[in-house]
Amino acid sequence: MRIVAEHLSCIYNAKSPFAVKALDDVSLTVEEGEFFGIIGHTGSGKSTFVQHLNGLLRLPSSLKRGKKKDDTVLTVGEFDLTSKKTDFRALRKRVGMVFQYPENQLFAETVFDDVAFGYKNFAEKKPEQGELETAVREAIEVVGLDYGAVKDASPFDLSGGQKRRVAIAGVIVTKPEILVLDEPAAGLDPLGKREVMSLLHKLRESWCKTVVVVSHDMDEIAENCTRVAVFTEGKVKYVLPPAELFKRTEELTELGLDVPLTAKLVLALKKRGVTIDCDYTQEDFIRKVLARRGEKC
Amino acid sequence: MLKDVSFGQYYPVKSFVHNLDPRLKILFLIGYIVAIFLAKEFLALGLCAAVLLFAILFARIPFGKVMRAVKGILFLVLFTAVINVFFHSGDAVYWDGPAVLWEWKIFHVTQAGIVFSAFLILRLFLLVICSSLLTYTTTPVSLTDGIESLLTPLKWIRFPVHELALIMSIALRFIPILMDETDRIMNAQKARGANLDSGGPAKRVKAIVPVLIPLLLSAFRRADELGDAMDARCYSGGKNRTKYKKLRFSWRDLLAFVLLAALIAGVVVMRFYPVFPL
Numbered sequence: 390m391r392i393v394a395e396h397l398s399c400i401y402n403a404k405s406p407f408a409v410k411a412l413d414d415v416s417l418t419v420e421e422g423e424f425f426g427i428i429g430h431t432g433s434g435k436s437t438f439v440q441h442l443n444g445l446l447r448l449p450s451s452l453k454r455g456k457k458k459d460d461t462v463l464t465v466g467e468f469d470l471t472s473k474k475t476d477f478r479a480l481r482k483r484v485g486m487v488f489q490y491p492e493n494q495l496f497a498e499t500v501f502d503d504v505a506f507g508y509k510n511f512a513e514k515k516p517e518q519g520e521l522e523t524a525v526r527e528a529i530e531v532v533g534l535d536y537g538a539v540k541d542a543s544p545f546d547l548s549g550g551q552k553r554r555v556a557i558a559g560v561i562v563t564k565p566e567i568l569v570l571d572e573p574a575a576g577l578d579p580l581g582k583r584e585v586m587s588l589l590h591k592l593r594e595s596w597c598k599t600v601v602v603v604s605h606d607m608d609e610i611a612e613n614c615t616r617v618a619v620f621t622e623g624k625v626k627y628v629l630p631p632a633e634l635f636k637r638t639e640e641l642t643e644l645g646l647d648v649p650l651t652a653k654l655v656l657a658l659k660k661r662g663v664t665i666d667c668d669y670t671q672e673d674f675i676r677k678v679l680a681r682r683g684e685k686c
Numbered sequence: 687m688l689k690d691v692s693f694g695q696y697y698p699v700k701s702f703v704h705n706l707d708p709r710l711k712i713l714f715l716i717g718y719i720v721a722i723f724l725a726k727e728f729l730a731l732g733l734c735a736a737v738l739l740f741a742i743l744f745a746r747i748p749f750g751k752v753m754r755a756v757k758g759i760l761f762l763v764l765f766t767a768v769i770n771v772f773f774h775s776g777d778a779v780y781w782d783g784p785a786v787l788w789e790w791k792i793f794h795v796t797q798a799g800i801v802f803s804a805f806l807i808l809r810l811f812l813l814v815i816c817s818s819l820l821t822y823t824t825t826p827v828s829l830t831d832g833i834e835s836l837l838t839p840l841k842w843i844r845f846p847v848h849e850l851a852l853i854m855s856i857a858l859r860f861i862p863i864l865m866d867e868t869d870r871i872m873n874a875q876k877a878r879g880a881n882l883d884s885g886g887p888a889k890r891v892k893a894i895v896p897v898l899i900p901l902l903l904s905a906f907r908r909a910d911e912l913g914d915a916m917d918a919r920c921y922s923g924g925k926n927r928t929k930y931k932k933l934r935f936s937w938r939d940l941l942a943f944v945l946l947a948a949l950i951a952g953v954v955v956m957r958f959y960p961v962f963p964l
Contacts, residue, residue, distance in 0.1 A: 440873070443877060445873045445876060445877060478879065478881075481876070481877055481878075481879060482879065485877070486874075486877035488870065488873065488874045488877070491874065493870075493871070493874075493900055493903075493904060494871055494874040494875060494878075494896075494900055495900065496895065496896045496897075496899040496900050497896075506878055506879075506880075506896065507878035507879050510878060510879025510880055510881070511879040545903075559878060560877070560878060563879075
């Protein structure tokens, strides 16, 4: 499924002293199969944008087409979110959303029940026990947990990293085609971060064709994403592949954004007269640096 | 959705009423409620309503916002009024026609009942509007400062005034935080297909469990964290604490006080010398 947004705007608390323009004329396309990154400052509108993708935030009814002349477009696959008749349940089944600190949404007595929650909700009719069990088992195993060991445990007894996996399993159990994650690795240790990221790659190959990740961690973005959108003050500033984007280290720094460690090193080396042309993943950077070293010696 | 809850939310504009001393505003509220309950006739209640209208105008709060506070208790008010229409007895006659309009077993509708219900509705509305006006125009911090200051005499009998004020300010401070949290959890569960807005009452109660449990957990976690943070900064109660903002009465407060005194005096006089008794 393709995500297309054109001229999308969103104002919180309109017509009151608290009015905030969260999105301002955002146009963005995410192709099927992408690992799409969204970066930006706190309050730049990235979370607001992703919440539009499965209809948790809806376009104001005054903007609905037909009533007023408006050029807002927001489609996810065949779902037209500017229309009133959209089946949001069907949409949410196919667009999975993992919020920040998803472990805070765990509630059931056992891991099994928590993961099964979404599956039962989206099922057309009550699923049979066997079918439910297969789905839950698959979801728990794909996030890298031992089904037999955790299925009857209370989710509150697990470690932080395990809780997060259970929460992600609870979202992907319906095998959504698009998976949207808001800061999936926040608050985890470096190993946990790497594990979550490799989990996402695994998911992209098998279950969810498109992955959209909101993140603060530029290293994460540089390593994993196919394209990156930069949000500032509700607007989209750039949409570029990381290899192009992080060439603009200075512009990004001006926007108050961090750059990956590799980009910082490239810039520092450039100042000393060594130009390294890499795609800003650690692997490529190391290889290029070593190659340069080989040239010199 | 939850962002629409307006009762008890501060409305940040600069106005005469916003600048009043919070202690006076609390006293004003208490005095005003007393006046509402002393009022025995429509004219007296009308006087109260006029004063309130005046206060709203000077607080520069949009009228719709004030009415939203009323919306929250509309059901309660109507319920009370309906009960009263059916059960209030009295043989007073206000317009041409029989005193008892309709009767069936223990239910009866009388002219007195209808008039009394109308009176009750007006009284409850005034009550809610004036209390929400206080929270619209006073920040939670200055509200608790005011309460603490007003309760100071109770310290003589070792009543933990400061602790009480602290509990209140923490509770008030956490309302918006928990509201946001609820919103977030609701969104997360909705994204997992939870159906929170439809179905019968039993179904809805069941549907709320996935929201309530994470919310409770997070409330406890936050309480723990706050307690630890206060300990870490050596918080040890109200003794020897000074205030950043000292409360002072000004000419505005005097003016408001005079208005309140006049209102209460007027209502009391009307109680003893009714103009149009009910």
